[in-house]
Amino acid sequence: MSHVGYVLGLADDALVAAQRLGEWCSRAPEMEEDIALANIALDQLGVARMLLTYAGELEGAGRTEDDLAYLRSAHEFRNVRLVELDNGDFAVTMAKLLFLSVYQRLLYDRSIGVGDERVAAVAAKARKESAYHVDHSSRWVVRLGDGTEESNERMQAAVDLVWPYTDQLFEVDPDVHALSVAGVIVDPSTLRPAWLAAVDAVLAEATLTRPLDSDSSVVRRGEHTEALAKLLAEMQVLHRAHPGARW
Amino acid sequence: MYGNDFAPLLEQVDSAERDLQQAAGRDVAAGADLQGYFDTIVAADQKIEPRDWMPEAYRKTLIRQIAQHAHSEIIGMQPEGNWISRAPSLKRKAILLAKVQDEAGHGLYLYAAAETLGISRDELVEMLIDGRQKYSSIFNYPTLTWADVGAIGWLVDGAAIVNQVPLCRCSYGPYARAMIRVCKEESFHQRQGFEILHTLSHGTPEQKAMAQDAVDRWWYPSLAMFGPPDGDSTHSERSMAWKIKRFTNDELRQRFVDMCVQQAGILDLRIPDPDLRWDEARGQHDYTQPDYDELMRVIKGDGPCNQERMEHRRRAHSDGAWVRAAARTYAEKRAKNAV
Ligand SMILES: [Fe+2]
Ligand SMILES: [Fe+2]
Numbered sequence A: 001m002s003h004v005g006y007v008l009g010l011a012d013d014a015l016v017a018a019q020r021l022g023e024w025c026s027r028a029p030e031m032e033e034d035i036a037l038a039n040i041a042l043d044q045l046g047v048a049r050m051l052l053t054y055a056g057e058l059e060g061a062g063r064t065e066d067d068l069a070y071l072r073s074a075h076e077f078r079n080v081r082l083v084e085l086d087n088g089d090f091a092v093t094m095a096k097l098l099f100l101s102v103y104q105r106l107l108y109d110r111s112i113g114v115g116d117e118r119v120a121a122v123a124a125k126a127r128k129e130s131a132y133h134v135d136h137s138s139r140w141v142v143r144l145g146d147g148t149e150e151s152n153e154r155m156q157a158a159v160d161l162v163w164p165y166t167d168q169l170f171e172v173d174p175d176v177h178a179l180s181v182a183g184v185i186v187d188p189s190t191l192r193p194a195w196l197a198a199v200d201a202v203l204a205e206a207t208l209t210r211p212l213d214s215d216s217s218v219v220r221r222g223e224h225t226e227a228l229a230k231l232l233a234e235m236q237v238l239h240r241a242h243p244g245a246r247w
Numbered sequence B: 001m002y003g004n005d006f007a008p009l010l011e012q013v014d015s016a017e018r019d020l021q022q023a024a025g026r027d028v029a030a031g032a033d034l035q036g037y038f039d040t041i042v043a044a045d046q047k048i049e050p051r052d053w054m055p056e057a058y059r060k061t062l063i064r065q066i067a068q069h070a071h072s073e074i075i076g077m078q079p080e081g082n083w084i085s086r087a088p089s090l091k092r093k094a095i096l097l098a099k100v101q102d103e104a105g106h107g108l109y110l111y112a113a114a115e116t117l118g119i120s121r122d123e124l125v126e127m128l129i130d131g132r133q134k135y136s137s138i139f140n141y142p143t144l145t146w147a148d149v150g151a152i153g154w155l156v157d158g159a160a161i162v163n164q165v166p167l168c169r170c171s172y173g174p175y176a177r178a179m180i181r182v183c184k185e186e187s188f189h190q191r192q193g194f195e196i197l198h199t200l201s202h203g204t205p206e207q208k209a210m211a212q213d214a215v216d217r218w219w220y221p222s223l224a225m226f227g228p229p230d231g232d233s234t235h236s237e238r239s240m241a242w243k244i245k246r247f248t249n250d251e252l253r254q255r256f257v258d259m260c261v262q263q264a265g266i267l268d269l270r271i272p273d274p275d276l277r278w279d280e281a282r283g284q285h286d287y288t289q290p291d292y293d294e295l296m297r298v299i300k301g302d303g304p305c306n307q308e309r310m311e312h313r314r315r316a317h318s319d320g321a322w323v324r325a326a327a328r329t330y331a332e333k334r335a336k337n338a339v
Helices: A003-022 A030-057 A063-068 A088-112 A116-145 A149-165 A174-181 A190-207 A224-240 B007-023 B034-043 B056-075 B077-081 B089-115 B121-129 B146-162 B175-202 B205-224 B236-241 B250-265 B294-303 B306-319 B321-338
Strands: B277-279 B284-288
Touching: A003 A030, A003 A063, A003 A088, A003 A224, A003 B089, A003 B284, A030 A063, A030 A116, A030 B089, A063 A224, A063 B089, A088 A116, A088 A149, A088 A190, A116 A149, A116 A190, A116 B321, A174 A190, B007 B089, B007 B175, B056 B077, B056 B089, B056 B121, B056 B175, B056 B236, B077 B089, B077 B146, B077 B306, B089 B121, B089 B175, B089 B284, B121 B306, B146 B175, B146 B205, B146 B250, B146 B321, B175 B250, B205 B250, B205 B294, B250 B284, B277 B306, B294 B306, B306 B321
Parallel strands: none
Antiparallel strands: B277 B284
């Protein structure tokens, strides 16, 4: 995966996560949660926009954030499958958010001093937001895990459902590894032990069981579930119906 | 930025805020005559606070009005929320998300203001869900195209500002304070709607047509937001005496029309009223009244989206029941362990 591909990966994770979180708007279990989920969606969207703009510049073909968001097809998206999964119930959404935000927080924390100054600048801003996402999702996972019998069952089912998709966050890629050795970016595969420790602590407090790791081979970024094409069809429909229009 | 600002109106929010702070140093002495004391406070343009005695009808009127207002903010998230997933640029998506999030925040401030009158948010939400309390009928119209997001911001948020700025001087302190917070955010909502329409109107022919179609559909329902004409308005007079209301429905509607005409010119969009014209003698515009029979039908439940809006709210509430129960149970366990 090239340098551009790496930046697009971070951008697309944030963009697709924002799109899914936005779907909750006016549907959350509490009004306060409507506000919180919109907030997190806005944070993710903000990061996505900065990184997409940067990826367009790195690529050097004159593509803007909107060109990249609205005019690529599913197979060109570099996000992990975790973020594109349907929202499911509130427990599934919180499981997805916990796993993603712990990963993002670690990644941003370690990206602050990297050689790619643009990524470092985005990371410096995004790490504070990520800390809040981790806090918010952890609290819910604990409340639901250690709440009622029903919420415990739902939370455990959600963790079981989403767990197999977490492998992809730590994909080992030779190009990315080489760039990280040169100090340009962070190799996500190095984040796994810290991620596991953080997630384990939340699951334990939530009285939940961590699923066993599957031994299936890791899916590469760029490989998707059926959900992504549907998500993009909705997201892109208006923009694509008016080629070249300004909004 | 395009001269569209509701700036003069919004300056009144700041002056209402200053007056409210001054009114806090109250110089009327409380005595045994509760009604007399209440009347004096209201007459002196000071604020009734939750600790004060107030007539039961005043309390009931406020609960009904504030709750209806809060419900409107919450139901109002739906028509615009409908376009978050399809917003045509990432910038527009971010602005719209932030706007709909604000509306949820407005709902929360207003429920909190209503709670100071001795009713809980849970009870109010129940009354919304079982249909005992209403929300603004404007949200029973559909958002069919992206331009509707612009038209809602320009016209619906614009009408809300015209309605709400005088409420910043309402005699009930908590409501007045909530309205000051809300109005400050509404100006941003109105501006983003105006900008959406301005961009569409100056874009491709399809975009321009989309903008005009949206204004055509939202104009009369927006005029109806000010309520029935003064002659038919049931609670108006008493609310004016209590200084809950400061202007009549027709006065506010006229003010709104006069502001919109000038802005429609800048937008290069037509207001769908062939009889709209400047009346030199009155110094105001003559305009066609909205269809008040339609307004009554929509209020009674027969609008294009009443069913959907209520169904959506009920489903969100019932789908979330297990989550709220879990949060309660978890908090109880914690409290027990802490003892
Ligand atoms: Fe509002
Ligand atoms: Fe608004």
